[in-house]
Amino acid sequence: MKNFQFILFLLLFTVAFTACNKDLEFKNRYYDEADYEILNRHLKLPELPYNYNIDYPDYINSFVNTNIDYNKATLGRVLFYDKSLSSDKSVSCATCHKQELAFSDNVAFSPGAEGKVTTRNSIALGSVINFRLYYGNEVFNGIPFFWDNSANTIQEQSRRTLANPNEMNMHMSQVHSRVNSIEYYKPLIKKAYGKESLSQDQILDAIAEFTNSITNYNTKFDRSVDEHFKVARNTNVREITMANFTAEENTGKNLYLDNCASCHGTMAGRPGRTEGNNGLYTTYSDRGMGANDGGAPRFKVPTLRNVLLTGPYMHDGSLKTIDDVLEHYSTRVKNTAGLSPELMVSNQAKKMNFSESDKAALKAFFATMTDDVVTADPKFGDPFIK
Numbered sequence: 001m002k003n004f005q006f007i008l009f010l011l012l013f014t015v016a017f018t019a020c021n022k023d024l025e026f027k028n029r030y031y032d033e034a035d036y037e038i039l040n041r042h043l044k045l046p047e048l049p050y051n052y053n054i055d056y057p058d059y060i061n062s063f064v065n066t067n068i069d070y071n072k073a074t075l076g077r078v079l080f081y082d083k084s085l086s087s088d089k090s091v092s093c094a095t096c097h098k099q100e101l102a103f104s105d106n107v108a109f110s111p112g113a114e115g116k117v118t119t120r121n122s123i124a125l126g127s128v129i130n131f132r133l134y135y136g137n138e139v140f141n142g143i144p145f146f147w148d149n150s151a152n153t154i155q156e157q158s159r160r161t162l163a164n165p166n167e168m169n170m171h172m173s174q175v176h177s178r179v180n181s182i183e184y185y186k187p188l189i190k191k192a193y194g195k196e197s198l199s200q201d202q203i204l205d206a207i208a209e210f211t212n213s214i215t216n217y218n219t220k221f222d223r224s225v226d227e228h229f230k231v232a233r234n235t236n237v238r239e240i241t242m243a244n245f246t247a248e249e250n251t252g253k254n255l256y257l258d259n260c261a262s263c264h265g266t267m268a269g270r271p272g273r274t275e276g277n278n279g280l281y282t283t284y285s286d287r288g289m290g291a292n293d294g295g296a297p298r299f300k301v302p303t304l305r306n307v308l309l310t311g312p313y314m315h316d317g318s319l320k321t322i323d324d325v326l327e328h329y330s331t332r333v334k335n336t337a338g339l340s341p342e343l344m345v346s347n348q349a350k351k352m353n354f355s356e357s358d359k360a361a362l363k364a365f366f367a368t369m370t371d372d373v374v375t376a377d378p379k380f381g382d383p384f385i386k
């Protein structure tokens with residue numbers, strides 16, 4: 001009898017203990033149980049949020065804070081992919097900024113809300129070493145946004161993109177009321193901001209946190225620069241034969257440095273000039289910065305990381321392929337008011353006259369700047385259950 005009681009006690013104890021343990025397990029899960037139910041109805045999120053911190057290679061001596069708040073970035077990722085942020089719920093940021101295309105798209109003009117189309121080519125967000133390092137933050141100013149460099153902060157960029165009638169066609173107050181009324185945002189807002197609803201600025205802040213985490217440094221080019229840096233403590237790509245590069249890639253690198261880097265940047269990082277005119281047209285219908293200040297037509301000098309993924313090219317998507325781009329610089333640069341001096345000789349449009357093997361080498365070099373991580377990592381991907 002005593003034995004039986006003891007066994008019963010043991011049994012009860014075990015049951016109680018297991019129940020306790022179960023409870024603990026629940027408490028250790030990231031979101032509240034009820035919140036998981038809500039989230040799982042709409043979204044495919046990992047058990048624990050992804051780590052969005054940026055781990056630069058040694059040679060990138062970053063003075064910019066590389067910590068990304070993973071709760072805000074998670075919220076920002078959902079906002080980035082949410083079609084509820086456009087007036088007719090037909091497009092999200094990702095419609096025109098597709099992960100697999102380095103956050104650009106493959107059409108000259110992109111489909112926006114209400115059947116409209118954009119008036120300029122979508123810009124690749126995954127074409128810079130790191131979004132925040134390149135574009136700056138509240139403290140330091142980097143490169144401005146848009147083809148006419150007309151937005152200075154990422155918040156201003158997002159606000160204008162959301163409001164643009166050809167893009168998302170939403171006033172911030174509409175975005176605000178939609179986001180705060182959708183059930184799956186509640187748990188994410190609670191984690192990111194410790195409250196029930198977001199202000200307009202916090203919505204932009206969360207989108208910014210996500211876009212700021214976008215990087216491009218997992219490339220053959222960067223690995224090679226880093227290898228050199230670890231030994232020689234410098235990054236002078238002009239003087240080195242890149243380790244692990246084929247002869248053709250090294251030739252392409254030198255052609256790039258001689259013909260393109262003065263504008264597009266030696267490391268395809270910060271450009272040599274932030275705006276320019278590359279002689280696309282004799283007469284421009286879209287004048288870019290010129291339309292804002294009455295000067296000659298000028299446009300942002302874009303960065304060329306992941307460039308093989310981001311066609312069609314130029315502010316109007318008028319050059320379909322990278323071959324068209326190389327042909328442009330080779331023989332088709334027009335004499336036009338405001339043509340940048342880097343593309344002139346004796347006051348005339350310069351012809352680079354690339355041979356077929358030069359073009360192949362340039363393309364081989366560009367392929368070393370393709371980042372297969374940013375284009376595939378699920379932390380940058382669509383979180384919605386289709």
Ligand code: HEC
Binds near residue numbers: 118125
């Ligand atoms: C309908 C297509 C479309 C949608 C939707 C869209 N974009 Fe864009 N995006 C563009 C186009 C086109 C440009 C270039 C506009 C210009 O320069 O005038 C651009 C430019 C940008 C830039 C500037 C990059 C640079 O280098 O200057 C950023 C950043 C950006 N978009 C982020 C976003 C975010 C975040 C969202 C969602 C809130 C979004 N976009 C939604 C088409 C779109």
Ligand code: HEC
Binds near residue numbers: 263341
């Ligand atoms: C005067 C400085 C300058 C030089 C030199 C220059 N570019 Fe450009 N590049 C620009 C400007 C400005 C634009 C944007 C023009 C526009 O959209 O109207 C541009 C756009 C591009 C684009 C389009 C990118 C995109 O995302 O749409 C590519 C690709 C490109 N250049 C490649 C090259 C290559 C390759 C070379 C060297 C052979 C080169 N560029 C030399 C200024 C320059």
